[in-house]
Amino acid sequence: MFKVLGAVRRRVSGVDRLLVHRSAGIPRSVVDPAMRGLSWSANHSKLWFALAGGLVLRKGPSRRAALRGVAAIGATSAVTNLLAKRLLPRRRPATDLLPRHRRLISPPVSSSFPSGHAASAAAFTTAVALESPLLGAAVLPVAAAVAYSRVHTGVHWPTDVAFGAAIGCGLGLATRWWWPVRPAAPGLARPSEHVAALTDGHGLALLVNPSSGDADHDPSAALTDLWPAAKVLHPDPEADLVEQLHRELDAAGEPIRALAVAGGDGTVAAAASAAAVRGLPLAVVPAGTLNHFARDLGVTSAQDSARALAAGSAVHVDLGSVTVDDRPERWFVNTASLGGYPDLVRLREKWEPRWGRWPAAAAALVRVLAEAEPIEVRIDGTHRKIWLLFVGASGYQPKGFAPTWRPRLDDGVLDIRYIRADLPLSRVRCTFAALTGALFNSRTYVQQEQESAHVEVLSEPLALACDGEVVEPGRNFRFTSRDEALRVYRPENSVTS
Incomplete structure (x- = not known):
């Protein structure tokens, strides 16, 4: 030898x-x-x-x-x-x-x-x-x-x-x-028939949130040039945006055939809620900071939305909905979360430009777990103590602690993930699994895909974060996948199922 x-x-x-x-x-x-x-x-x-x-x-x-x-x-x-x-x-x-x-x-x-x-x-x-x-x-x-x-x-x-x-x-x-490589193609979705083809904006209501994204840039003028006949709406900071949209659409002088929205994911979620309830197709203009929904959809600019509107090209996508205690149902286009998950996302996005997505996500997870208090809950009747809970509208990839994109936008399921706090050394075990890329195989990490979920908080009421917007605290959260609840404009050359 x-x-x-x-x-x-x-x-x-x-x-x-x-x-x-x-x-x-x-x-x-x-x-x-x-x-x-x-x-x-x-x-x-x-x-x-x-x-x-x-x-x-x-x-x-x-x-x-x-x-x-x-x-x-x-x-x-x-x-x-x-x-x-x-x-x-x-x-x-x-x-x-x-x-x-x-x-x-x-x-x-x-x-x-x-x-x-x-x-x-x-x-x-x-x-x-x-x-x-x-x-x-x-x-x-x-x-x-x-x-x-x-x-x-x-x-x-x-x-x-x-x-x-x-x-x-x-x-x-x-x-x-x-750190899985994000695919270049957008999420798959079933093409929609029978959506209005609009060119100059007749029959289009356009919601523009100038405070989204770059605070020094108001996209209203550029969008008015694209759709000069559109009815332009701006959010009232003092009012509920969904209720405001319904009032504005009811008061419109002409029949509204489609709704367009320019803003971040919170604004898009409000517009999606109104569009889904009224059966209107939605056009999304990415004008926020991260534009997760638009990226999954494959819409990268206002020109993409204009081409899709002119061609009448749209797809069916799922939405998530949540009922908090006895309050009215709330819709979300991306994610909802309880516990430390909003802080994890905030820290990851803050550190990502300096460290990269995976190191930033790992550091954020360590920080959140170190500071978090266990939450006592019942998830679909099973008693658990958890550190945080994530609910995605449709299944997300990757399957670890940093879900980033959706392969499909119409799979009819919720992506439910949580980290258990009722196992010995759960924080240490979860952190080690995350750092070694083995979180999906750890007992501390639970990931399920199902059509609905009921989460009962057994401690103090918790605030829910929906698409980055914080909802009033509650104890009973009922999450449901709304299969193909919304039709969204997308250019014809984007990938479909």
């Missing part, structure tokens, strides 16, 4: 030396200082952090690519520098193998195996490519040049670079275990 390993090692060393000698034989050129500069720029991943800083300025796949890339670099640096280099020490190439003009002024003295530069370059490129293949292809030549620069400058053997790149690629791909 040892003889075989020794023979393999000698053969690898021979190949390394051969490749280094061939690299040393390359004639002197402007490539030499460029390789030294590139190698230096990638020290401590400075190059990759600079690229991530540029990518994060643009929303969408670019920002997600930057955050995933930084997370992958963090994991890769820990594995290569804290584990691999210490467990598998190796001498670096002798300085006399390469001409003096190639060498770095301050060569590293740590273990040669594996190459941390190659590992970080591969990790960043792989992670970026998961979110945006085009960006990944653009970064790949730079990453390959950084990896080769370590051989060109004589600080690594070629196999150091190869193994480092393999580690980086593996850990870049492994980020999907904790």
Whole structure:
């Protein structure tokens, strides 16, 4: 066994030396200082952090690519520098193998195996490519040049670079275990027949919430240009928005054939409630901060909504509803939650721009669990103590603690998740499972999909958060999935079932 390993090692060393000698034989050129500069720029991943800083300025796949890339670099640096280099020490190439003009002024003295530069370059490129293949292809030549620069400058053997790149690629791909890649396609939904095709806004009521999203930008003028004949409504902060909508629609001078809404998810939920009750199709204009519903729907701009309205293209989507004690039924388009979940989301969204979604979500979960008090409840008759409860309108992905998107918008179920507080060391167990990507298999975490749920709070009344809006506290919460309760305009080229 040892003889075989020794023979393999000698053969690898021979190949390394051969490749280094061939690299040393390359004639002197402007490539030499460029390789030294590139190698230096990638020290401590400075190059990759600079690229991530540029990518994060643009929303969408670019920002997600930057955050995933930084997370992958963090994991890769820990594995290569804290584990691999210490467990598998190796001498670096002798300085006399390469001409003096190639060498770095301050060569590293740590273990040669594996190459941390190659590992970080591969990790960043792989992670970026998961979110945006085009960006990944653009970064790949730079990453390959950084990896080769370590051989060109004589600080690594070629196999150091190869193994480092393999580690980086593996850990870049492994980020999907904790942070699944959001699909580019919107959620599936059944196409709707018989919706009004509106072009200039005749028969359209348009609700605009100028306080949503960017407080300095009121989209009313741009939307009025799109639909000049629409009846424009603005929310009254002192009134219940759903009741206001019904009053305004009842008082409209012409028949209203469709309702459009520009605002955040709370405003969209109010408009969806009114539209569902009246049987009106709804057009959504993403004008909030996060626009979760519009993203799941595949509507990215007012122009998308205008095209769908003009074509009369719509799909059927589910809504969730909740009755709190004996109060009127309330509808939600995304989620409802009890306990610490609203705080978890708030902290995750606050920290995500700096740390990335998975690290921010993990830190938020730790913070919320550390500060939370157990809630004593009965869920469908079963007595439980829980830390927090999440209810989604339709099934969400991923199945861990950071549900983000919906594969279908018309599956007829509620996505119910909660973290148990009635098990020994439940906080520690839940945190460990979340950090290792195994939360879905933990007994502390419960996830179910069903058509309805009844939650009775056995302690003090609790406030419910619906689509980011806080509802008055209560003790009895009855959640129901309203199958295909709403027709929503969506461009014809979006994915349907």
